[in-house]
Amino acid sequence: MVLTGDYHTHTKYSDGKNTVEENVAAAVKCGLREVAITEHGYAHWMQGISRKKTAEYVARINKAGKEAGIRVYAGLECDLQGVSGKVDLLPEEYENFDIFLMGMHVPIHYEHLRDYRFGWLSMPRKILHIPPTKSLVRYTTRAFVNAVEKNPIDIVTHLNYLCDTDVAEVAKCCRDYGTYLEISSKKGHFTDNELEKAAATGVKFLIDSDAHSVKRIGDTERAEIQILRVGIPLEQIDNIDGRAPTFRFAEYKKHL
Template identity: 40%
Template sequence: MIIADYHTHTVFSHGKGTIEENVERARLMGLKEVAITDHGLNHMVFGLSDRKLIKMRKIIDDLNDKYQDIKVLLGVESNIISRSGVIDIKPHEFQLFDIVLCGYHKVVWGKNLTETVKFIGKNDIMQVFNKADKPSLVKANTKTLIESVMNNPIDVLTHPNHDMVIDPVEVAKVARDYGTYYELNGKKINVSDEVLQKIADTGVEFIINSDAHTANRVGEVNFPLEVMKRVGIRESQVANFNKIPKFRSQGR
């Protein structure tokens, strides 16, 4: 079974639950670890701030003192903010977190105005016009995500292929080489079973997370578990299946 959930949102971004409510639910689900991973700083609407982070760390420290049966991690779901794979967590900011996730998100400020228009704006508009799988764009996006993984100690790539179309097999190879987990998300797995099989064949390690936005969905991973079984992904290839993973950002 999945014994830890490393992707949950709270009221600190656009989730509905408090940190403690997420933790309570995780305990109820029998989890050994849970990460609070609200959206990175460049999200136009939901982004974290330094002030919020200080508050979150205090709450999480207190919860770790209060509960002996679960470990709570302070994390972040960072955004990709440039064509060259820059993310909105700077190298010196990694030390603020116990885990750093990264995914492409719409409605994010780019690194600067040019990136907001040419990278994020372009991907978002191509989605609207159903042209997000244009080969030249897919090629550019694949390179972007690969550079993110190579240049930042990202622990988990969240919902790959969602809103930014990539070649997931090429990304998986680099994630495997750099020790970044490929997420099987609780709600969206944006590849076919055939492609997922090819991703598994690269040897990349998966991680299964809920991406809960309400406390009652923390630890809810039936959908990715079904996909895992259907495709025939081995338990040993899933980092949080009956075991606690180590993370690259923490010197894995």
Template identity: 30%
Template structure:
């Protein structure tokens, strides 16, 4: 199996540390066919884009860069789920202009309504130490993420289960119905196997991305490939995968030296 694209990278427009061109150059240098910049939505605390119009700026830059690099440059967003009812922090007018739409749960967002920041987001931090809170937050997180999958035209959900626990089987069922993929994120340390197993059980699609914040990690997807191989996930279940090319056996004649003469073996 080969992965031809990395659809989750960040630039200095959000919390990345490089320009769009630097990230595109990195994608080209590692042989990717496509790269998608997916900067954080504007309601991410301290790390989101300054406002939703930034994605239009990125589209203009991407169009210019595509003329100079041998890689298709897509512009997307990693939106934030900002309410228990599944709202995300991008307007429909921006969403329809994007090539890729991801959304995820993040423990540092300004919710709508604002008070859910206190009653939902903050308890996720406390819940890591208190079991009764942890289970309630897991239920709330699952409710919010499933609602986001059902209500928005998402390409994939980013790193499900990272930082904010969810019922992965329930999320996978929603993804299977809507066509939204579940991400295997190679840029964070968490139990990715559970994501793959839930997707396989429920028939959801997968996508492997780097979540790169610096050029050096763009296209670093080997962890994901090994995981797909481990569980024998077929390429058609992975959005950014294709079958590996078949090896072609050499048909050149084999020669043997006999009595000083070169002769081809009998057919």
């Protein structure tokens, strides 16, 4: 599989090791046509970028893109904050960014006290392999579905990492709204069965590195092994073999 674009990378603006310019140079070096810089969102109290730094961050990405000669997207990997579907990127902030990722992370500011369930309750269960309760799965699934319905999210990152959802339900919603499901090459997040169920809905996937250092930009190995083992139709993956994704957020912004 030849990756055309890597749409999930971090730099020193959150918990990555390298600079924006170094990430872009690494993308050029490994032959990518496109790369996105996607720092953790504003509600992430350990690693999120601050609103204060946003203008500098975006300007640096745009400058690096102009100099590199490949498409460089300025983005965020936003956080799911509540069952309502609330995420930490507000419509009035959309103009700052080109790409909108969203995933569940634990050390974040949740919308309501009850929303701590899907972070702080799910994580220890997942680590200790304790099956989740049905109500917890329903709650977390509802949160993802509401988020995809209410926000023009391009990519749901590492679904089911440290949490449990009904993957087919989330995948159907992503399919209907034109949101990609990520297959991460950084960490295992779908079981083979979950990936198979997601693919059966017809949802489109992107393979992303979630690189936190330049060494991993463009890396697909872990994702590729699982994709081939499960037998996912490669046409469902929109950033390989010369294909380029169509992003919902950019389309949404055209109509603002």
